[in-house]
Amino acid sequence: MKQKIFTKMKEQSLTNRIRAYFIRHPDRFINGGDIERLAMQVGYKASNASRRLRELHEEGFLERQIEGKCKSVWYKLFETL
Secondary structure, eight states, rough: OOOHHHHTTSSSOOOHHEEEEEEEETTSOEEEEHHHHHHTTTOOOHHHHHHHHHHHTTTSSSEEETTTTEEEEEEEEEOOO
């Protein structure tokens, strides 16, 4: 399945694109590498996407899980009670 959500929003900042993607996928954890690949498809560096994901986590927008020795990082929309 193609990730059309990223390519349609050419005028938005990377942070807003990431926010919109997670809002459309609220109930699942998404690997940080997948978001990096989507960002690269529209011209951003992978490191830029990683930085934005960390910032969104620090702001409380995303939940983060770090797994294993290789430090695989997964993000999910933060659930409020």
